[in-house]
Amino acid sequence: MIIDIQHASWRRDQTTIINDISWQVQPGEHWCLLGLNGSGKTTLLNMVNGYIWPTTGSINVLDEQFGAVDLREHRKKIGWVSTSMQQRLHGHEKAENIVLSGKFASIGIYNQIEEQDHAQALSIMKQLDAERLVGRTYDTLSQGERQRILIARALMASPELLILDEPCTGLDIFSRDQLLHRIQSIAMQDHAPTLLYVTHHIEEIMPCFNKTLLIRDGAVFASGDTTAMVESKQLSSFFNTPVDVRSETGQRYSIRLV
Numbered sequence: 001m002i003i004d005i006q007h008a009s010w011r012r013d014q015t016t017i018i019n020d021i022s023w024q025v026q027p028g029e030h031w032c033l034l035g036l037n038g039s040g041k042t043t044l045l046n047m048v049n050g051y052i053w054p055t056t057g058s059i060n061v062l063d064e065q066f067g068a069v070d071l072r073e074h075r076k077k078i079g080w081v082s083t084s085m086q087q088r089l090h091g092h093e094k095a096e097n098i099v100l101s102g103k104f105a106s107i108g109i110y111n112q113i114e115e116q117d118h119a120q121a122l123s124i125m126k127q128l129d130a131e132r133l134v135g136r137t138y139d140t141l142s143q144g145e146r147q148r149i150l151i152a153r154a155l156m157a158s159p160e161l162l163i164l165d166e167p168c169t170g171l172d173i174f175s176r177d178q179l180l181h182r183i184q185s186i187a188m189q190d191h192a193p194t195l196l197y198v199t200h201h202i203e204e205i206m207p208c209f210n211k212t213l214l215i216r217d218g219a220v221f222a223s224g225d226t227t228a229m230v231e232s233k234q235l236s237s238f239f240n241t242p243v244d245v246r247s248e249t250g251q252r253y254s255i256r257l258v
């Protein structure tokens with residue numbers, strides 16, 4: 001099993017932030033995590049990555065029981081793309097070096113780079129339509145280009161699990177669509193990592209996300225097949241507001257308030 005969370009809760013200063021969450025992710029599934037601001041998505045993913053520990057309950061990720069595993073080694077199997085990651089990178093670094101650094105899970109490059117590492121970095125950049133960014137420093141890249149470089153960096157370590165935390169933040173509709181199609185193509189390739197995609201926007205749910213977790217007030221509101229989760233009745237009750245959800249032929253969703 002990729003993720004097996006049993007009755008996990010996390011309390012901070014007498015507040016329950018994660019409340020009795022149980023969630024299982026099987027190989028071959030790609031999950032979308034949908035929830036409003038402050039619903040607990042990032043906190044839940046921090047648990048998956050071992051950054052925080054549940055107050056009660058158990059977390060098992062990639063068949064490793066937390067508490068019995070070297071977390072530094074463990075995290076190498078998990079790619080993480082988020083805006084907070086962007087802020088930790090050095091702006092003067094070249095795009096390809098940022099991608100390469102993903103192999104060592106480091107911010108700069110301190111290791112010997114082999115020719116095959118360069119080739120791998122280039123091939124991943126190509127896959128993300130980012131090969132023309134070779135030679136450019138990170139601080140000169142647009143938001144959309146930075147996101148592609150960050151995803152390439154995460155893929156460099158051949159992760160088993162790839163967490164994409166609101167990767168389309170700040171992107172215009174064209175860059176957003178382009179990035180979403182790249183993400184879809186990552187999911188379709190051989191030996192693809194399991195994807196966890198966090199968003200507020202159901203329009204971003206690509207066909208590869210066959211499972212969806214609806215999270216509200218730190219608890220699982222519902223989870224299961226995306227087709228059953230992302231539909232008018234379910235989401236109206238999830239948002240406590242009537243919404244009309246449409247699914248286009250290409251299996252992309254749209255939503256409007258009724």
Ligand SMILES: Nc1ncnc2c1ncn2[C@@H]1O[C@H](COP(=O)(O)OP(=O)(O)OP(=O)(O)O)[C@@H](O)[C@H]1O
Binds near residue numbers: 012036038044
């Ligand atoms: N270390 C902490 N101490 C106290 N409260 C926290 C801590 N971390 C998170 N919270 C609170 O827990 C709740 C859930 O936060 P979290 O960041 O997980 O939500 P989210 O669903 O990722 O939100 P967003 O979509 O806005 O990023 C919020 O109310 C937040 O203020």
